[in-house]
Amino acid sequence: MLDIREMELNMGPQHPSTHGVLRLILYLDGETVVDCKPVMGYLHRGTEKLMETRNYYQNVPFTDRTDYLAAPYMNLGYVEAVEKLAGWEVPERAQYVRTAIAELTRIASHLLWLGTHAMDIGAQTMVLWTMREREVVLDFFESALGDRLTTSAFRPGGLRRELPDGWIDAVLAFCKTFPDRIDEYEALLSRNRIWLARTVGVGVISGQDAIDLGLSGPMLRGSGVPYDIRKEMPYAAYDKVDFDIAVEEECDSYARYLVRLVEMRQAVLIVEQCLDALPEGPIQGKVPKTHKIEAGREVYHVVESPRGELGYYIVSSGTGVPYKCKIRAPSFVNLQSLTPMSIGRLVADVVTIIGTLDIVLGDVDR
Amino acid sequence: MSGTLDVIVRMVLTLALAMASASMLVWVERRLLAAFQDRYGPNRVGPFGLLQLVADSIKLFTKEDWTPPFADRVPFILAPTIIVATGLLSFAVVPFTAAGALVDLNIGVLYFLALSSLSVYSIMLAGMASNSKYSLLGAVRAAGQMISYELAMGLSVASVVALAGSFNLREIVAAQEGLPYVVLQPVAFLIFLIAGLAESKRSPFDLPEAENEIVAGYHTEYSSMKFAFFFLGEYLALVLFSSIATALFLGGGNGPWLPTIVWFAIKMAAIIYVFIWVRATFPRVRYDRLMAFGWKILVPVAILNLLVTGALVVARSAGG
Amino acid sequence: MTVLFYASAAVATVASLLAVTRTQALHALLYLVLALFAVALCFLSLGAPFLAALEVIVYAGAIMVLILFVMMMLNLGPESWARERHLLPRHAWLVPAIMASALVLLTLFAVLSAPQQATQAASVGPKAVGVALFSTYLIGVELASVLLLVGLVGAYYLGAKK
Numbered sequence: 062m063l064d065i066r067e068m069e070l071n072m073g074p075q076h077p078s079t080h081g082v083l084r085l086i087l088y089l090d091g092e093t094v095v096d097c098k099p100v101m102g103y104l105h106r107g108t109e110k111l112m113e114t115r116n117y118y119q120n121v122p123f124t125d126r127t128d129y130l131a132a133p134y135m136n137l138g139y140v141e142a143v144e145k146l147a148g149w150e151v152p153e154r155a156q157y158v159r160t161a162i163a164e165l166t167r168i169a170s171h172l173l174w175l176g177t178h179a180m181d182i183g184a185q186t187m188v189l190w191t192m193r194e195r196e197v198v199l200d201f202f203e204s205a206l207g208d209r210l211t212t213s214a215f216r217p218g219g220l221r222r223e224l225p226d227g228w229i230d231a232v233l234a235f236c237k238t239f240p241d242r243i244d245e246y247e248a249l250l251s252r253n254r255i256w257l258a259r260t261v262g263v264g265v266i267s268g269q270d271a272i273d274l275g276l277s278g279p280m281l282r283g284s285g286v287p288y289d290i291r292k293e294m295p296y297a298a299y300d301k302v303d304f305d306i307a308v309e310e311e312c313d314s315y316a317r318y319l320v321r322l323v324e325m326r327q328a329v330l331i332v333e334q335c336l337d338a339l340p341e342g343p344i345q346g347k348v349p350k351t352h353k354i355e356a357g358r359e360v361y362h363v364v365e366s367p368r369g370e371l372g373y374y375i376v377s378s379g380t381g382v383p384y385k386c387k388i389r390a391p392s393f394v395n396l397q398s399l400t401p402m403s404i405g406r407l408v409a410d411v412v413t414i415i416g417t418l419d420i421v422l423g424d425v426d427r
Numbered sequence: 428m429s430g431t432l433d434v435i436v437r438m439v440l441t442l443a444l445a446m447a448s449a450s451m452l453v454w455v456e457r458r459l460l461a462a463f464q465d466r467y468g469p470n471r472v473g474p475f476g477l478l479q480l481v482a483d484s485i486k487l488f489t490k491e492d493w494t495p496p497f498a499d500r501v502p503f504i505l506a507p508t509i510i511v512a513t514g515l516l517s518f519a520v521v522p523f524t525a526a527g528a529l530v531d532l533n534i535g536v537l538y539f540l541a542l543s544s545l546s547v548y549s550i551m552l553a554g555m556a557s558n559s560k561y562s563l564l565g566a567v568r569a570a571g572q573m574i575s576y577e578l579a580m581g582l583s584v585a586s587v588v589a590l591a592g593s594f595n596l597r598e599i600v601a602a603q604e605g606l607p608y609v610v611l612q613p614v615a616f617l618i619f620l621i622a623g624l625a626e627s628k629r630s631p632f633d634l635p636e637a638e639n640e641i642v643a644g645y646h647t648e649y650s651s652m653k654f655a656f657f658f659l660g661e662y663l664a665l666v667l668f669s670s671i672a673t674a675l676f677l678g679g680g681n682g683p684w685l686p687t688i689v690w691f692a693i694k695m696a697a698i699i700y701v702f703i704w705v706r707a708t709f710p711r712v713r714y715d716r717l718m719a720f721g722w723k724i725l726v727p728v729a730i731l732n733l734l735v736t737g738a739l740v741v742a743r744s745a746g747g
Numbered sequence: 748m749t750v751l752f753y754a755s756a757a758v759a760t761v762a763s764l765l766a767v768t769r770t771q772a773l774h775a776l777l778y779l780v781l782a783l784f785a786v787a788l789c790f791l792s793l794g795a796p797f798l799a800a801l802e803v804i805v806y807a808g809a810i811m812v813l814i815l816f817v818m819m820m821l822n823l824g825p826e827s828w829a830r831e832r833h834l835l836p837r838h839a840w841l842v843p844a845i846m847a848s849a850l851v852l853l854t855l856f857a858v859l860s861a862p863q864q865a866t867q868a869a870s871v872g873p874k875a876v877g878v879a880l881f882s883t884y885l886i887g888v889e890l891a892s893v894l895l896l897v898g899l900v901g902a903y904y905l906g907a908k909k
Contacts, residue, residue, distance in 0.1 A: 070560050077642065092564065092714055183630060183637065183711025189464040255631055255710045408564070409713045412640050502773060533872060537800035544808025548780070551815050555773060563819060570816050574809060581804075594873055 067095050072411070074103045080177065080415060081422030085399075087411065094411060097403040099396060104426040109386055116381035117143050117217055117352040125211035127388060128424035131170040133162050133202070133214040134366040141296055142362035142373035143217040147354045150346045153298075154339065155219040160298040161335040162205070162214055163364075164328040165232070168239070169198040170367035170419075171321045171328075178318070178416035179250065182259045187249065194242050197235055204228060217352065219345035229336050236329045243325055250318075260314040264402045264414040267312055274401075275394045278369025279324065280418065283317035285310040290365035302334040314417040321419075324367075352381040368392050368419055392424035434529075441529050445518045449662040454480050456703050463707035484655070492651040495557070502556035507653045510549035510660030513542045514667060521670045522597045522679055524688050535596040536588055539671055540581055543626055547573045549660065550628075550635060550645045557648040565644025568714055569635035572625055575721040576632075580622035582729035583615040586736040587675050596671075600679030607678035614732045616676045618725055620698070623668035625721070627661060629702060631709040632717060669698035752792040759785035770832045772818055776811065783807045797873040 073084035082103035088096040108127055112120045124135040137159055144151055172191040179187030199209040204225050206212040215221065250256045266276070271284040281288055289306040291299045307323035309316035356379030363372040369391030378384035395418050402414045454469065454477060461468025469476035494503055520535035532538055547570060554566020588594055590611060591602040609616045625632040636644035646657045673679060673694040680687030712720070762782035769775035783806045791799040880888050 068560060070564075092567075179710065183633070184709065185460075185630075186464045186707045189466060193465055249708070250710075253709065255712050258716050259710055259713055407714060409634075409637070409640050409711075499771075499773065502777065505777075532796075533870075534796050534800050537797070537804065537873075541800050541803040541808060544804050544812075547808070547812050548815075551812065551819065552773075552777075555815070555819055567816070567819060570812060570819070574812060577808070 070408075074100075080420060083396075083415070083420070083422055083425070085411070087403075087408070089408065092407045092409075094403050094406055094408065097400045097411065099399055101396070101422070101425050104422045106427065108427045109388060112386040113383060117147075117354070117383065118381075120383070120386070121213045121216060122211065124388075125213055126423060127390065127427050128366065128368065128371075128392065128421045129210055130173055130421050131166045131367045132210060132212045133166040133206070134170075134364065134371065136212065136214045137163050137297065138362065138364040138366065138371045138373050140215045140217045141364065142360055142375050143354075145362050146358055146360040146375050146377055147217070147348075147352075149218045149348050151219055152343045152346050154342045155215075155344045155346070156298040157301075157335045157339050158220055158224060158344070159215060160302065161232070161332045161339075162202075163297065164331045164335070165198050165201060167328045167367045168325050168332075169195050169202075171325050172198070174321060174367075174416075174419045175246065175318075178413075178419075179256075181412045181416040182256065184250065184253075184256065187246065190242075190246065190249075194239065201228065201232055201235070216345075218348035219343070223344055229339070232332060233336055236333050239329055240326060243322060247322065257315065259409075259413055260318060260417075261311070262313050263406065263410050264314045264317075264417050265312050266398050266402055270401070271312075271398070274397050276369065276398055277391055277394065278365065278367070278419075279307075279317050279320045280369060280395050280398065282306065282308050283320045284312040290363055290370060294363065296362075296364055298335060299331075301338070302331050304331050304334075314413055317417050353379075354381070355379060356384075363389070366391055368421065368424065369395060388427055390424045390427060392418075392420040392422075393427075396420055396425055437529055441518055441521075441523070442515060444523070445515060445663060445666060446659075449514075449659060449666050450480055450484075452662045452665060452699065453483070453658075455699070456706075459700070459703045460707055463704070487651060487655040490651040492653065495559075495648050497558045498648060499556040499558065502552040503648075504653070506549050506553035506556060507649065507656035507660070508549075509552070510546050511656050511663065513546040513549070514660050514663030517542045517667050518670075520596055521667070522600050522674055523670070523691055524680065531597055532595065534594045536584055536594045536599070536675075539596075539667075540577070540584065543580075543664075543667075544573075544577055546660070546664070549657075553649070553657070554645040557645070559648050561642045561647045562645050564641045565635045565637075565647070568641075569628065569645055571714075572628075572632065572634060572717060572721075575718060576622040576625035576725070579618055579721060579725040579729045580626060582726065582733050583612075583618040583622065584675060586612055586615045586729075586733045589733065589736050589740050592740075596674050596679075600674055600681065603678035604681055607676060607681070609676040612676065612732070612736070614728065615736075616672070618729050618732070619672055619676065620701070621725065623672060624702065624705065625717075627664035627668055629661075629665065630706040631712050633711060634714055634717060637711055665699065665702060666695070669695045669702070672698050749792075752789055755785040755788035755792065758782075759789065773815075776815060776818065780807050780811050783811070794870040795876075796870060797876045 067088040067090050070087040070089055071084070072087055074082040084100040084103065086098040086100060087094055106126070108123050112123055115123070121136055121139060124139045125132040128135050143149075172195040176188035176191035176195075179185075202212055202214075203209045205228055206214045206221070213221070266274070266280070266284055268281075268284040268286045271281050271286060276284075277288070285308060287306060287308045290296075291304075292306055304327045305323075307320040307327065309319050354377040356377055358377040359375065361372055361374045363370050365371070370389065371391055372389030374385070374387040374389070375383050376385040399414060399418060403411050406414070457479075458468040458470075458476070469479035472478040472482045494500060517539050519529045520532050520538050521529075550569040550573070551566050554562045554564075554569070557563075587599065587608055590608060591599040593599060593602070624630075628635050634640075634644075636646065641647075646654055649657060670691070673691060677694045677698075679694075680689075680691040682690035682693075685693075759782045762778045762785060766775045766778035766782060769778060783802060787799040787802040787807075790796075790802060
């Protein structure tokens with residue numbers, strides 16, 4: 062008489078904790094997830110196709126709008142790919158500034174992740190604390206780059222403009238106080254019993270599975286794989302600074318939380334080293350006005366964005382406009398692990414797992 | 428006839444006090460949370476933002492009062508009234524003043540427990556009548572949570588009753604003259620507070636309306652004043668639990684120099700402060716953990732506490 | 748008190764009838780809760796406040812909630828209401844109704860023919876109930892608890908089988 066069937070629950074695209082317009086179709090047995098199908102594309106804007114219609118310089122703003130929470134990093138990956146494609150030189154000062162801004166981006170991005178992740182799990186104080194520090198970082202972006210979110214930070218061949226007066230001192234002052242703030246966050250969460258209960262053992266993905274799924278960034282390093290592109294294939298000025306990569310063996314959400322906290326601490330060290338050793342000199346290398354790059358060249362360049370391996374594959378067309386530009390988005394690839402991590406868990410864990418993935422839907426859909 | 432008038436006046440006063448403190452609590456909570464979170468909170472409407480509440484109520488009043496066409500109409504409307512009605516009725520036995528409560532009920536404690544167990548209906552009916560999946564999930568969570576924690580709460584209260592030898596709240600307060608039961612019954616006090624958090628569905632036990640997981644849980648489909656009623660009911664529950672905790676464990680209005688009602692208010696405010704503090708600090712627990720904690724830790728500890736208390740009471744009465 | 752008793756008794760009767768005849772399970776359950784309330788009021792008016800409170804806590808507050816819980820899980824829709832209606836056609840009521848009214852008449856007859864005696868409406872406090880339960884009716888209490896224990900073990904066995 063009674064047929065027992067799973068409940069089909071549509072989570073998103075309008076849902077408080079799917080971080081934008083991700084839609085999940087959950088099949089529930091009680092509150093246990095039997096199957097989970099992510100549906101994406103709600104934010105697809107055809108960025109990659111659009112980039113075939115503008116020249117290399119004009120394409121920078123498109124990259125802002127993919128992973129909008131780490132826009133300078135998206136810019137960095139793109140301009141470096143273009144420089145590699147064309148063989149343009151970048152002055153040393155620009156390299157150092159790029160590295161410093163890139164690491165500030167990592168701090169801003171991880172702060173937002175920490176706040177929203179804690180919020181998803183129900184700790185609402187965290188998000189206001191992390192926003193407080195993120196605000197400072199965004200102010201740095203505003204004064205140095207002209208914008209807070211969609212920065213268009215760099216241009217092929219160097220920087221758009223010189224750093225403003227007093228900027229370096231302000232950033233260094235922030236770097237002095239910021240580690241104390243991280244201690245504050247840790248005091249609130251790291252040994253909180255409920256936080257541990259909600260994150261330890263949730264969203265487990267083994268190191269081998271992580272590699273098989275192509276995960277990268279904190280998702281990979283939280284599973285005990287010490288792979289960081291900043292060390293493996295250094296770009297910008299990463300080969301000239303000294304830093305450690307964060308690795309945790311536990312493979313769960315808590316491990317990834319620890320990884321990201323350590324990355325923020327390391328980012329502070331990198332920023333300090335870059336700004337202390339900042340060489341004098343020009344900020345823009347020699348680049349042809351038309352940005353013309355000879356036909357038939359292709360390049361794939363990867364950088365370690367806050368979310369993982371961000372790759373740009375660009376093919377030149379012989380003019381100033383690329384023939385093809387493909388973005389290997391870390392959020393998109395990392396999202397693959399959502400289903401294997403969610404099956405057999407509770408609805409509340411799905412929220413934790415979405416949070417720990419640290420996806421940006423602009424990056425997933427492009 | 429003057430007796431009837433007196434009763435009516437006291438009734439109106441108690442209700443007004445309960446409603447006013449529950450609605451003031453919205454402002455208090457927002458300001459306190461803001462202080463914990465390094466921001467200002469509502470400070471624009473009126474002095475210190477005190478009139479924010481008025482603005483919010485006007486807004487809620489003027490919103491469209493919408494009953495979804497797929498909802499089961501009568502229970503849908505019934506649900507929010509139940510939570511407010513049970514909340515307000517419970518205040519009849521709270522001994523705010525030295526003279527005791529509005530009704531000097533012999534079974535005051537049981538009356539309170541009975542009404543708090545009835546408030547579950549409000550949430551379950553809301554969840555079922557809404558005919559929406561998120562509401563249903565919220566209602567399932569709420570029902571499981573409230574039934575489980577009611578048991579622990581009842582057991583913790585029972586040890587106080589055993590100690591005082593009465594179900595009458597006025598007599599329980601009188602029995603604490605000189606030594607509040609929080610000293611004699613710290614375990615029961617803690618259990619009562621935790622269960623109170625769970626019963627009033629406050630963070631970290633706010634799973635039935637966990638907006639990050641199930642949108643708004645059982646009141647997802649509610650709008651306007653019906654939604655406001657759920658809100659009001661929740662804050663009424665908070666005031667109620669803190670006042671009952673004051674009466675049961677902190678010696679009610681007992682205290683030197685100040686009038687009874689002032690002492691009562693101070694103790695209540697302290698408990699409410701702790702509730703808000705907890706909300707600012709803890710993440711939300713997960714459903715299975717919540718049930719495990721309730722059944723595997725709280726209930727056994729409460730039973731043990733009751734047994735030990737009972738044994739001591741019997742031993743004392745046998746010895747003396 | 749007498750008025751309260753008769754009023755709540757009337758409500759209890761009507762609500763019970765409605766609880767049986769409703770086709771929507773949720774509505775039937777709500778009427779049943781109402782009936783339980785009315786019975787609790789009857790107890791109160793007869794001078795048993797403790798029993799009244801327990802009636803509300805145990806029956807209305809716990810058992811009915813559990814039944815509601817199960818109903819929520821089953822998620823009965825309009826098709827089940829139709830099925831209910833189909834299960835109870837008008838002629839199916841006939842025989843039970845005749846038998847029940849015969850029973851009511853017999854009860855009325857028995858009550859009216861018995862010697863009338865005004866009961867003393869003295870309130871019985873919780874202490875007195877407790878003393879009576881654990882002295883006069885000790886065996887009954889123990890038997891009931893054994894029965895509950897059996898039920899508990901059985902439920903555990905059925906639940907753990909999965």
